[in-house]
Amino acid sequence: MTAGQLAETAEALVAPGKGILAADESSPTIKKRFDQIGIESTEGNRRDYRHMLFTSPGASEYISGVILFDETIRQSAADGIALIEIMQSEGIIPGIKVDKGAKPLALHPEEVVTEGLDGLRDRLEEYATLGARFTKWRAVYKITDDMPSPACIAANAHGLACYAALAQEAGLVPIVEPEVLMDGDHDIGTCEWITEEVLRSVFAELSIQEVELEGILLKPNMVISGKDCPEQAGVKEVARRTVRSLKRCVPAAVPGIVFLSGGQADEVATLHLNAMNKLDEGLPWKLSFSYGRALQAAPLKAWSGKAKNVVSGQAAFLERAKANSAAATGSYA
Numbered sequence: 208m209t210a211g212q213l214a215e216t217a218e219a220l221v222a223p224g225k226g227i228l229a230a231d232e233s234s235p236t237i238k239k240r241f242d243q244i245g246i247e248s249t250e251g252n253r254r255d256y257r258h259m260l261f262t263s264p265g266a267s268e269y270i271s272g273v274i275l276f277d278e279t280i281r282q283s284a285a286d287g288i289a290l291i292e293i294m295q296s297e298g299i300i301p302g303i304k305v306d307k308g309a310k311p312l313a314l315h316p317e318e319v320v321t322e323g324l325d326g327l328r329d330r331l332e333e334y335a336t337l338g339a340r341f342t343k344w345r346a347v348y349k350i351t352d353d354m355p356s357p358a359c360i361a362a363n364a365h366g367l368a369c370y371a372a373l374a375q376e377a378g379l380v381p382i383v384e385p386e387v388l389m390d391g392d393h394d395i396g397t398c399e400w401i402t403e404e405v406l407r408s409v410f411a412e413l414s415i416q417e418v419e420l421e422g423i424l425l426k427p428n429m430v431i432s433g434k435d436c437p438e439q440a441g442v443k444e445v446a447r448r449t450v451r452s453l454k455r456c457v458p459a460a461v462p463g464i465v466f467l468s469g470g471q472a473d474e475v476a477t478l479h480l481n482a483m484n485k486l487d488e489g490l491p492w493k494l495s496f497s498y499g500r501a502l503q504a505a506p507l508k509a510w511s512g513k514a515k516n517v518v519s520g521q522a523a524f525l526e527r528a529k530a531n532s533a534a535a536t537g538s539y540a
């Protein structure tokens with residue numbers, strides 16, 4: 208795999224009007240989502256739910272790639288066809304979450320560092336054989352009066368960069384995901400400077416590890432008010448501040464920035480992305496989506512674990528996918 212091929216995959220993932228579906232919830236996370244609608248998290252239910260999403264008719268018009276969880280990349284549908292083959296036949300690029308989750312950071316029990324570097328080279332090789340073409344690693348930063356600590360910022364940046372280097376070595380595009388959480392009562396200005404500090408540390412480490420920026424995608428949080436902040440910034444302010452932070456911190460060589468939704472209501476996540484693309488500032492990178500909850504909340508509810516609801520679940524998914532596709536070009540109305 209050459210650097211040019213990595214860049215080609217990265218660019219395909221942010222083709223105009225296309226974005227990524229993050230369907231890589233770990234088993235405990237998908238259980239939490241299923242609990243909310245009263246479905247048992249069995250292997251069969253997880254497979255049927257994800258099969259419904261991946262086979263939504265025409266999804267590839269809006270969705271360039273899907274991030275899978277380890278279980279899903281090995282699963283076949285009830286009729287025996289591998290889920291990954293179904294995606295490939297639709298022209299959807301398969302990706303895989305490769306981190307092993309956020310664990311308490313040494314000497315900083317309130318903070319987390321993402322683990323998973325041990326044995327990663329072998330796992331990446333296997334995922335490439337299974338058909339994955341891109342990967343994801345998520346680092347998590349909490350905002351309080353004294354967090355994130357310099358230790359948290361440094362440890363996570365180092366992990367993200369070492370992961371990205373290994374992924375590129377295996378011929379897989381790394382999605383680099385530093386997520387500053389929206390939990391807390393901090394204002395949007397605090398989110399802004401912490402996001403910038405985090406992004407600067409991540410790109411400094413990517414540079415030390417000699418990661419090819421043309422062959423990555425960045426998956427950041429938006430710059431947004433804390434969930435419990437009494438003053439909630441409006442759509443235009445979120446768009447303006449997010450784009451300003453990205454311009455300050457993200458090199459022009461990066462082909463695309465695909466936001467996480469992070470707990471924003473699905474419609475709000477669409478409006479924010481749309482407003483950024485409407486700014487029309489001649490940005491060097493594409494701005495698109497790699498949403499989990501903002502794409503899945505509606506179809507999960509519509510499906511509710513019943514085979515008879517598959518068509519309405521798919522309709523709900525396609526509605527969100529289409530709206531975000533429009534937002535990725537600033538044409539959502």
Ligand code: 13P
Nearest residue numbers: 229467468469498499500
């Ligand atoms: P959300 O859009 O639900 O934040 O999920 C995106 C994701 O992939 C988190 O790692």
